[in-house]
Amino acid sequence: MKTLYLFFNSLLLMIYIGQASAQTVLTGRVIDQKGHALPGANVFLRGTYDGANTDSSGAFRFTTSRKDTTTLQVSYIGYEPFVQKITAGQTAPLTIRLTEMANELNTVVITAGSFEASDEKRMTMLKPMDIVTTAGAGADITAVMNLLPGTQRVGEQEGLFVRGGSNAEAKVVIDGMIVQNPYFSSLPDVQSRGRFQPFMFKGTSFSTGGYSAQYGQALSSVLLLNTADQSQNNGLSLSLNMASAAVSYDHATDKSSVSATGYYGNLKPLFALVPQTIDWTSVPEFAGSSLTYRLKASKTGMLKFYGMYSDSRLGMNFRDPSSENNFTALKQRNRNFFTTSTYTDSWANGRWLLNSGLSYSYDTDATTFDAQDFGRSIQRLQGRIVLTRLLANNNSILFGAEAHAITLSNAVQNVNYSLNDNYSAVFVESQTYLGRSLAVQVGLRGEHTSAIGRFNLAPRVSLAYKTGLYSQVSLAYGQFYQTPDYRYLYRNTSLGFERADHLILNYQIIKNKRTFRVETFYKNYVQLVREFTGQAGSASRYDANPYRFPWGRTDNSGNGYAQGFDVFWRDQKTVKGLDYWITYSYVDTKRLFQQYTVAATPTFISNHNISLITKRYFEKISTSVGLTYTISSGRPYYNPNRSDADFLTDRTPFVNNLSFSASHVTKIKRNLVVIYAAVDNILDTRNVFTYRYTPDGKTRYAVGPQSYRSFFVGGMIMLSKKAKVNVNEL
Template sequence: MKALLLSAALLTATFAQAQTQQLRGLVTDKNGEPIPGANVYLKDNYEGTSTDSVGRFVLRTQLSGAHVLVASSVGYTSQERRLVLGADTTQLRLALPDAANVLGGVVISAGMFEAGDEKRMTALKPLDILTTAGGQGDITAVMQNLPGTARVGEQEGLFVRGGSASETSTLIDGMIVQNPFYSSIPDVAQRGRFNPAMFKGTAFSTGGYSAQYGQALSSVLLLDTQDKQSDANKLTLDVNPANAAVEYTHRGSVAGRLSYTNMAPYFGVMRQTRSWRKAPEGLDGSVTVREKLGANSSLKLYAMTSHSASDINLPSYELAGTTYNLQLRNHNYFTTNSYQHAFGEGKWELKAGLSFSLNNDYVNIADGAKSLDRYDRRLQYRATLTRFLPGNHTLLVGAEMHHIRLTNELFDASYVMNDAYRAAFAEGEFHLGLKLAARVGARAEQAHVIGRSNVAPRFSLAYQLSATSQLSVAAGQFYQTPDKNYLYRNQQLNFEQANHFILNYQYMHNERTFRAEAYYKQYDQLVREKGLVGFDPDPYRQVTGNTDNSGKGYARGLDFFFRDQKSIKRGDFWVSYSLLDTKRLAGNFLALATPTYASKHNLSLVYKHFLPKPGISLSGTYRYASGRSYYAAESATFLGDELRDYHNLSLSVSKLFFIKRNYVVLYSSVDNVLGTRNVYGYRYSSDGTQRTAVQPPAYRTVFVGVSVSLSK
């Protein structure tokens, strides 16, 4: 909730006047039709941009003198224009002839929602995330408005196409984030740790993702950090009832942010369904460095640390009205560093990365009588080498290594797991004529902790049906090392496996996008617990039984997405719908059944409207999910009972104005305007006679804040 204020910082940026020179123009084909998503850049430099949906571009640059402007797009022959920066100010127009041996506008898109990468079909950008009502500036919360995701309010994470949150990995600049969310307490979901404004785009894969990534049976969320954009200095101050933050950027290269959070004042105004003895309090700090190392190289460094503490009384579930005390302290450190270098006259590109994360959770129960401490750390190295071939063919090879240590101290017992995970991958994208493209790849993995290896082939094919539509298919194998709670007790397990099959249709024209996707996902080698008496529905229980890889399951369904940014002037409308049928026999399940985090129907409606004269931005989001299954001790059918349907209507409004040439943004939001009493599940007493509903922390939330940007 606290980072709703982050939207203000990015909103101000959208109104800022450029400090640099602007080159404006239009890129068309030989018939004068605009080419969306074309690359426009200055040769031998990193200064570049992409054309919008009607072929227009604006390139901002600090360079001067004679340079060569290049326009290129898949399916067309690149064109160059010599010009003198600072002197040539006329409207530029570049016409690209068809290429005889490359694909015209087709991209491999099955399973992917791209954001910020204009070469592919755009679904969301950082500003979309920060201005979506009900998202509160949180990447994951807004991604739950896209098809293929389930609305799970009591746990953090992305639940994609019948998969649990542990089946989705988050990556920043290609590096896995060990702890993408703030540490949580039972049945209280936490938000992500990262500010959406630090990323230039998000790519959310709902399945069939690239061989570059692994260790995720269902999905990957790819986040690419911003490049250096200007040499301006900027100071931003944010204040709201729960948080105060200050951020300073020096010459566009170095940025530092410090944020203090204390939810006590906010909880004092907004009634909570939980009994807090100490409201969450935390201190976050981060440093970002973005620097160009010459014309063909760049370096990005990001480091953050966060420290938080809370104290809460939670229901015991044994007797109505009884509680137990839980205290949580968290210390988290994370850094990721990436280097990029182009050479061989742009024919080769090297990317290398290094990341390190350390997370410590100190959990005390019953005023310190019992402890449940958790520690984890991960060190990752990664490198990729890409060769750009004539005809827009591309070959990529890469490798990565992870050193992982996980520790769980449970009362008087201590469980430790060490793993050295290695992977190598290769992938090629080939254009087989004007209307057909294929991507073929394979990933080889080895996990030291279980002494196992695998090879996972992946394949995608795209065919252009018309100038505005295409059909894609994708298939592949995906593996994941079993959950740490199983590996603490049994390190003889095998990889869990999922096979994906996807058929995708996509239409994009005149700022309207329609997407339909059918999929089938088959699970094999899932971990099962044996020798248990009955079923324990507690999601936080400890594994006590014997385990093996005899589990299985499936997920199949249809996803639809429509976005219209044209029909209503200054309006933006999304519709997202998912139909899901999934069952699995895994964990301590007694039979093949629909897991409790999966909804058969999920619907999201999002509308945004901007009023430029008063500087007001409006947004509304309605979310619906059919009732999820839950375990009822008295029921004759295992996981056969369903919760009531989920409904949520959220609204937000922001106002921009100026004080002595400085930007000021006032923002407010209301989540669950109608106060719907949603229920996320039920918890039962050990004898099954007592049932307690799992509810959101508050049925309705109201949030207001202000952001001031001290820059011109």
């Protein structure tokens, strides 16, 4: 649920303050023999976790607790490694010149369809700090991704809606492992938020299509999250806001670290101050904990473990289009457990790389609609292993396999359904450089699922051509398969995979802390699941109730397309201290799927989406402020009074939202304190996400946010007198 961000925002602020603990700062610049900047070079202190990647001007900056003589190492594809003894306590900027390898080429990076953050080989576009300080996103990773080009903002549903795809077509992956339940439990007409906070991760890669053969089971996109290798925090932190209280403890040594968090929340104080559009019969209440452990098992090996548990309960009367009195009573208790462990290593002087993982998740909803059982549960056990061989001339090839055991159960009006699925996949992918400016990535993925007894082969190919020192053009094509929604498989296991083919053309230039990117795409959908209710008359077959269970006959005769383009501009240079970005996305799409009687634009589609995000840090008063303004064109909605020819032709009004956030850093008795505030929908716009009709079709009602204009305040204290804030990280 969206308001759960109130708790997590405080935790995030608490965590980033600890991670920004200022120690000795090493700065410098990495250039080639001609004095040209080398963006994306990896700079680090050997034998530690201290380091950074260079920005577009070749500059780097990072902190370290080392004071003695240590070894600075710099690596960059196509250049000889640089190694030099330095005194870590020095403060003078370093200038490092790299020499181009003999027989090596200046390389490009294949980027079609991807937005990277903190990736080792690419420019940083969105860091964890960007996510935390973006107004209107509530420090939620997926909410910020919805402000990037190619995405849709669907206010009454959780998840990522990418380039004409539904939220079921996007997967969240942590350290290569699929997250079965990345969002808090769905509620009718309420947008639930993601379960994970940004500072768990060192990198965020959001693919809007054409993604690697390493991943599957997503027709539209994957959000790849890589957990941090080390915590730099030490000490106890306390947090309190209008919705929750939390305590966190972190301890780190040279080789290991452990982080533990416990929290309790109750939204009653918030709801007393912020009017709700929902009739809550039991105010949401939640509690949980998490534990993270990292161990440097050897000189090159890293073991990471993460586990979390949460328990929440609530009750509400929601607007139900299938109910005669228009309302249905809902009660829900959710229990969620997720754990993942990974081990990475390398040998033969780094020419062989190993990535392996094991994960288990369990999620259950004890849900009743008017006392009828609609409970559900799902378990997923998965294992994964990837071996990468680095070859001469920057070429590489990787091999991998994964296996999943999935168990599902679902009650529908007191009738129980269950399903077991054993899913497995193998994949291979190579990256080859064919010249100074041309790179090709070719992959093949094979998948099998026991639930439908089907196997597929999905080819993927990407090309990139370097058009200048800071610019390139990329092209990507691929086939992507996904097992049908398990709700369909409860009644029909003879269905086949759904499929989407992607074609993407991209141009981008990154220079002087400015990024410009434009991308055009085409997606072709085939083998989509259709449902036939068997009722007479085309229009009468469609049931607009979003909570319905599919009872009708199903097959794979559906199809569709999505096409459009995205534009992204980010500027961190022109005005000192000001960071802003602008995105625009256009999508044209139609589908014949689910209950649709004719091909039509789906109800979750806005043809036009615009975002303007601005941030400014005022150093003299230790305060950061941000503004976010979004505009989305109207979405289709079902009007039962229209004829078959006008199916889903009605549109909602435009949706716009202006949000504000601010945080102030101070000290009380040498303990670091952060006070923060946020206001959502400053203009109090009465946004409408969709319309629904009563069963007789005579009365229409609007579905909007659970609160129109809302505000939120809170604070945290870090009980460590050594804690400091690195202004450059804000």
